[in-house]
Amino acid sequence: MKKFIGLILVIILGFFLYKGAVTLSQQTRNPGLNNYYNQNAVSDTGVANIVTSIVLTYRGFDTLGEVTVLFLAALGVGVLAFFKKNKKIKESSFIIKTGYKILFPAILLYGIYIFVHGHLTPGGGFQGGAIIASAFLLQLIIGEYKMSSAWAALFEGFSGLVFILLGGAGLLWLGTFLGNKGLLPLGTVKMLFSAGIIPIIYVFIGIKVGFEMTGILNNLNKE
């Protein structure tokens, strides 16, 4: 009986969510900001992927908040783990040990490709970092721990520091956090070396997020 009432409540909630989503996607009351982004984003920043230009240039301060929240989460998990050795979960089979030798550099290369081309193709720093962390998760499943926690924390802290220094340089030079106009030339759209300082920022965000997630998985495995 309780499960039946629960099912009816879930259906009512689903109906209201659907109605809200349809209303939000059809509203055209004040399209000024949408039209500004559609027309001026490529010429302002030189980035072919408009989502990247919004995340790093127009709303750069929110990206600082997101990086801070990720760092706090990794720090919280790191405080809970004690300094024991990593434990093996189970002895793994021959197939996955051999497949790991081919898969690990391929996954790592794919993750690096996604955040280096963050300003040209969909993706960016956070997505590429999560893919790098899943390559290190494969290492954890097998039982070969080649990435020690101290080195991962060192890379993560260093990349976070460089990201904040780049944002601060934008603040000093232009008055906006992660400002883009004066520091490096904009170049032509759709080339790899274009869009000022945005690819460099995404490289450091990608390294930071990758080693952060690796640190979280290592710390969870240690207890």
Add this chain to the structure above:
Amino acid sequence: MIILIYALVVLALLAGLSVLFLDVFSAIIATGFVSLMVSILFLILKAPDVAIAEVSIGAALTIGILLIAKARADKYLKK
């Protein structure tokens, strides 16, 4: 339009299955499949950045954390 309806039906089926499985291991794998179907839905609705983020975090890292937690809990309960 027909692909959207098909993806929604498969998503509803998989979500129902992930609740109804009795074995914890099968429920975790079904959660990974739900995350994968949500990512395909994002791609149908033309948001590729969100789709890449969902498939890399929801279907790889979350499942990894859940499996590590299940292994530790099993070892603790057996003792």
